[in-house]
Amino acid sequence: DIQMTQSPSTLSASVGDRVTITCRASQSISSWLAWYQQKPGKAPKLLIYKASSLESGVPSRFSGSGSGTEFTLTISSLQPDDFATYYCQQYSSYPLTFGGGTKVEIQ
Amino acid sequence: EVQLVESGGGLVQPGGSLRLSCAASGFTFSDHYMDWVRQTPGKGLEWVGRSKNKANFYTTEYAASVKGRFTVSRDDSKNSLYLQMNSLKTEDTAVYHCTTAGSSGYEIAWGQGTMVTVSS
Numbered sequence: 001d002i003q004m005t006q007s008p009s010t011l012s013a014s015v016g017d018r019v020t021i022t023c024r025a026s027q028s029i030s031s032w033l034a035w036y037q038q039k040p041g042k043a044p045k046l047l048i049y050k051a052s053s054l055e056s057g058v059p060s061r062f063s064g065s066g067s068g069t070e071f072t073l074t075i076s077s078l079q080p081d082d083f084a085t086y087y088c089q090q091y092s093s094y095p096l097t098f099g100g101g102t103k104v105e106i107q
Numbered sequence: 108e109v110q111l112v113e114s115g116g117g118l119v120q121p122g123g124s125l126r127l128s129c130a131a132s133g134f135t136f137s138d139h140y141m142d143w144v145r146q147t148p149g150k151g152l153e154w155v156g157r158s159k160n161k162a163n164f165y166t167t168e169y170a171a172s173v174k175g176r177f178t179v180s181r182d183d184s185k186n187s188l189y190l191q192m193n194s195l196k197t198e199d200t201a202v203y204h205c206t207t208a209g210s211s212g213y214e215i216a217w218g219q220g221t222m223v224t225v226s227s
Contacts, residue, residue, distance in 0.1 A: 001171070034213035043204060043217035044152070087152055091212035095170045096142075096154040 002026050002090050006099035012107040019075040021102045023088035028068045032092035035064055035073045038101075039084045047086075048073065078104070109133040109216040111205045116221030123195050127221060129188040129205030137161055137183040140208040143190045145201035146220070155179075155203070158188065160210060173199075195225045 003026035013019050023033065031051040036044040046055045048064035051071055061076045075082055083106055088099040115127040127143070140163075143155040156169040156179040167179050178191040188205055202220040209215050 032212065036214070043219050044214070045217070046213065046215055049211070049213045089152075089154075089213060091208075094157075094168045096157075096212070098152040098154065100151050 001095055002029060002093060002097050004088055004090055004097050004099040006086075006088060006102050008102060009100065010103045010105060012105045013078050014107045015078055015080060017078045017107075019078050019082075019104060021073045021086055021104075023066075023071045023073070023099050025069045025071075025090055025092075029090045029092035031067050032090060033064075033066070033071050034089045034091065035062075036087045036089065037082075037084045038087065044087060075104075109207065111207065111216060111218030113203065113205050113218045113221040116203065116223045118224045118226065119195055120227050121195060121197055121225055123225070124191070124193045125195065125223060127190040127192070127203055127205075127223070129190075129218060131186045131188065131205075131207065134207065136181075136186040138210070140210055140212070141179075141181060141188045142206045142208050142214060143177075143179060143188075144204045144206055144214065144217070145199075145223075146204065147201045150201075153201070155190070157208065163210075192223070195223075197225050199223065200225045 005024045033051045035048040038044040052064045063074045085101045085103045110132045112130045142157045158179045158181045159166045176194045180189045204220040205218040206214040
């Protein structure tokens with residue numbers, strides 16, 4: 001199975017900060033990576049697919065980059081609505097696997 | 108608007124069985140891959156299994172942790188996805204989400220989930 005490792009597990013930041021979350025795959029997954037946002041009590045929501053493609057309706061302050069084994073999710077200017085937990089997922093091969101999550105907290 | 112509504116969760120004893128259902132609307136169900144993903148506080152998100160679409164012969168895929176115990180099935184005439192869970196273990200306790208994965212592989216939309224508790 002492909003292991004997905006996210007860092008950091010928790011991140012404290014302020015409104016307006018630039019935030020970067022890293023996701024590493026245990027083997028190459030090309031660009032078959034998605035990012036999700038989850039708020040407490042809600043289902044996850046798709047933000048990014050194919051490593052850097054922005055899902056329709058997602059604000060442009062979210063961006064994704066990377067290929068192979070190293071990927072990043074960047075929020076260019078953190079907004080109050082962005083405090084949540086973020087997960088990466090590889091869909092290169094079965095079983096599909098998720099990272100452990102990064103909780104973005106208010107500093 | 109895509110809607111996915113799960114049902115069938117509850118409390119079951121270890122070794123027991125449960126069948127989850129997911130009612131889908133707002134998209135062409137028969138064209139889409141459909142998944143089950145579960146979530147626990149301690150282990151985060153875990154992909155459980157997939158039913159591919161008719162064009163891909165309704166092929167199923169499973170996580171190793173559930174293979175041989177869980178079965179994903181679908182009824183395109185009812186826009187419904189199912190998860191038959193047998194030989195349940197305490198570690199299967201989780202919120203189970205139904206998701207639609209299009210034919211691209213990632214989870215496009217998620218249902219709110221249904222809670223399954225396996226306990227004596």
